[in-house]
Each structure stands twice: as C-alpha cells, then as structure tokens.
Amino acid sequence: MAGQGVHNFSRFVHWGRNIVAVGRNYRDHCAELGNAVPTKPLLFMKPVSSYLEEGTGPILIPRGCHNFHHEIELGVVIGETCRDVCEGEVLGRVAGYALTLDMTARDFQEEAKKKGNPWALAKGFDTALPVSKFIPKEEVKDPSSLRIWCKVNGESRQDGTTSDMVFSIPHLISHISHTFTLHPGDLVLTGTPAGVGPVSPGDTLTAGLGDLLTMEFSVVQRE
Ligand SMILES: O=C([O-])CC(=O)C(=O)O
Numbered sequence: 142m143a144g145q146g147v148h149n150f151s152r153f154v155h156w157g158r159n160i161v162a163v164g165r166n167y168r169d170h171c172a173e174l175g176n177a178v179p180t181k182p183l184l185f186m187k188p189v190s191s192y193l194e195e196g197t198g199p200i201l202i203p204r205g206c207h208n209f210h211h212e213i214e215l216g217v218v219i220g221e222t223c224r225d226v227c228e229g230e231v232l233g234r235v236a237g238y239a240l241t242l243d244m245t246a247r248d249f250q251e252e253a254k255k256k257g258n259p260w261a262l263a264k265g266f267d268t269a270l271p272v273s274k275f276i277p278k279e280e281v282k283d284p285s286s287l288r289i290w291c292k293v294n295g296e297s298r299q300d301g302t303t304s305d306m307v308f309s310i311p312h313l314i315s316h317i318s319h320t321f322t323l324h325p326g327d328l329v330l331t332g333t334p335a336g337v338g339p340v341s342p343g344d345t346l347t348a349g350l351g352d353l354l355t356m357e358f359s360v361v362q363r364e
C-alpha cells in the first residue's frame with residue numbers, strides 16, 4: 142500500500158500532521174444554512190489535537206456553546222506526498238478513507254461569520270474531530286459513490302452520498318495541493334450533506350460509511 146513503508150496505516154489515522162477541511166461541498170447543506178454554493182473549494186483547518194478515536198472517550202461540548210452540531214463527512218487519508226498534483230494523479234496518492242464528524246459549535250461559527258473572523262474556535266476545539274478506523278483504499282470500490290449517514294439516539298439526521306459533492310475528491314486534493322503540501326497521513330475532510338443539527342449532553346451519535354463500517358460516540362458537556 143502507498144506509504145506503508147513510512148507509516149503504519151493499519152488502524153489509526155491520527156498521526157497525520159495536517160487536517161484540511163472543505164466546507165459547503167454539498168448543495169443541500171449550503172441551502173439549509175443559507176449559504177451560496179462556492180465557485181471554488183472553501184477550505185479551513187482543524188488542529189491534530191481535535192482528533193477523537195472511537196472508543197477513547199466522549200465528544201465534549203465546548204464551554205459556552207449552546208448550539209452544538211454534527212456534520213458527517215468522508216475523510217480521505219493521504220498516502221504519498223501531494224504537491225502541485227493534477228487531478229488524474231490524486232487517487233493513486235490516496236492511502237485510504239475514514240468516516241469523520243466535523244463537530245461544530247454553530248453559535249461560535251455564526252458569531253465568527255458575522256465578524257468575518259476565522260472558525261478555529263467553532264471547529265477546532267478538543268474532540269471536534271471524531272474518526273473511525275482507517276479503511277485501506279483497496280476496500281473502497283468507488284469513493285465517489287459512498288453512502289454517509291448519521292443518527293442521533295437512533296433517529297436518522299443525515300443520509301447522503303458522496304456522489305453529490307460539488308467538487309470531486311480529485312479536484313479537491315489537486316486544488317489543495319497547489320497551496321498546501323499534503324504529507325502521508327494527512328487527512329482531508331470533504332464536507333457534509335444536509336441534515337446537520339443539534340446534539341446535547343447524553344446523546345449518542347451513530348454513523349456509517351456504505352457497508353464498510355459504523356461508529357458510535359457519546360456526547361457530554363466539557364466541565
Ligand atoms: O460549517 C459549515 O457549514 C461548513 C462545513 O464544514 C461543511 O459544509 O462541511
């Protein structure tokens with residue numbers, strides 16, 4: 142597998158250095174929050190300290206947040222360095238995939254949007270990035286046609302398909318690589334479909350990726 146000589150991809154994805162997230166990559170999600178569909182990818186970063194591996198603890202609602210949202214997303218794990226790569230080269234440099242949640246303090250984000258400020262507090266807090274185990278690309282027939290879903294306390298909230306992305310995985314990673322060099326183990330979050338909504342202390346989030354995996358996280362208030 143690409144990059145295996147350098148790193149062990151067997152289970153965890155959290156040793157990557159960069160996490161580049163794409164926003165507003167599904168038309169239905171743009172519509173539900175009243176945002177225009179972007180004409181080029183909208184990018185932001187999440188810090189590596191926001192990783193939360195399944196089974197290591199609960200998602201923590203950050204202090205002062207009163208509107209805490211789930212966003213289910215496909216994560217793409219880089220296998221080989223991507224710097225100025227063309228779209229046709231991208232999938233050959235991918236090591237695999239993971240199911241991710243781009244947990245968002247929506248009230249912090251609304252305030253930042255109003256002031257034109259960055260989203261670090263809204264999307265970069267501890268546990269803002271719950272992730273599944275790593276899925277080698279050999280197990281994924283077609284990353285551009287994967288169901289991603291999320292339930293809260295067993296009730297369906299998000300049920301989308303990666304075929305509805307505005308910008309494809311090759312387009313996103315090629316575009317990113319012309320500004321940021323992506324290294325083996327880095328993670329690209331590809332945006333969320335419609336259905337984002339609030340979660341509260343005591344809730345259980347379950348989520349799935351095609352027939353490849355499901356994952357589960359509980360939610361608590363950070364003390
Ligand atoms: O917060 C947002 O709406 C932007 C975003 O991360 C997404 O679309 O996945």
Ligand SMILES: [Mg+2]
Binds near residue numbers: 163164212243332
């Ligand atoms: Mg997102």
